[in-house]
Amino acid sequence: MPGIQGYGSYGNYQQMQTGVNNQGYGNYGMQQGVQNSFSSNQQTMRIQPSALPGRVVNQEQDILPNEVPMNGDVGFFVQKDLQKIYAKTWGGDGCIHTNVYQLVSMVNGEDQAPDPMSVISERLDNIEKAIREIRRPNYPKKNYNHRYPNKEREEKVDE
Amino acid sequence: MNNGIIQFAIQALANNPQVANTQIGKEFMNILQTGDYQRGVNLANNLCQTYGDSKEDAIQKAKNYFHM
Numbered sequence: 001m002p003g004i005q006g007y008g009s010y011g012n013y014q015q016m017q018t019g020v021n022n023q024g025y026g027n028y029g030m031q032q033g034v035q036n037s038f039s040s041n042q043q044t045m046r047i048q049p050s051a052l053p054g055r056v057v058n059q060e061q062d063i064l065p066n067e068v069p070m071n072g073d074v075g076f077f078v079q080k081d082l083q084k085i086y087a088k089t090w091g092g093d094g095c096i097h098t099n100v101y102q103l104v105s106m107v108n109g110e111d112q113a114p115d116p117m118s119v120i121s122e123r124l125d126n127i128e129k130a131i132r133e134i135r136r137p138n139y140p141k142k143n144y145n146h147r148y149p150n151k152e153r154e155e156k157v158d159e
Numbered sequence: 160m161n162n163g164i165i166q167f168a169i170q171a172l173a174n175n176p177q178v179a180n181t182q183i184g185k186e187f188m189n190i191l192q193t194g195d196y197q198r199g200v201n202l203a204n205n206l207c208q209t210y211g212d213s214k215e216d217a218i219q220k221a222k223n224y225f226h227m
Binding site: 092093095 | 208
């Protein structure tokens with residue numbers, strides 16, 4: 001009897017045990033006893049956890065299409081610096097679809113990333129300040145009409 | 160397309176439920192059953208683009224795989 005691979009087959013394993021003993025789960029203790037008497041004739045059954053498809057990568061470009069499982073599973077590719085995890089799967093259109101999970105550092109259960117709205121409002125404040133500064137009456141005005149300063153200089157030299 | 164090749168592909172998919180039950184497998188089966196040539200071309204082009212192969216390279220690889 002071949003060894004059972006992965007958790008997916010565990011249900012069959014339990015069903016098979018029940019079939020051999022003709023008993024339900026209610027008599028589990030007796031079931032074990034009967035199983036022990038058969039154990040000398042059986043090969044060792046190991047339930048191995050199925051490996052997660054994927055690997056550690058330096059960047060997303062390192063992931064080859066061949067590495068994304070074609071059996072419908074999602075391949076997980078962890079960036080080496082642990083900043084991102086790429087979950088890749090084949091779509092029905094023949095393209096690889098990617099979901100990216102990004103690191104959010106938590107300290108005492110609190111999100112340490114800055115609030116996006118506060119970042120935006122801070123940048124808006126900076127722009128507003130800059131505009132106010134430019135509109136000030138004594139703001140040093142630059143002459144932007146000299147579009148070709150080098151040419152003018154050359155002309156002056158010619159004169 | 161040659162009807163024999165279509166039947167062969169349908170049979171090959173039917174014999175591999177693990178592949179046929181994937182999104183791409185279902186799409187491929189649907190294309191074969193409906194005979195939607197354009198969708199098949201789009202799917203093939205997308206696969207070539209994803210793998211970074213030209214159409215000619217992909218055809219050659221398929222021929223090699225099937226010993227043609």
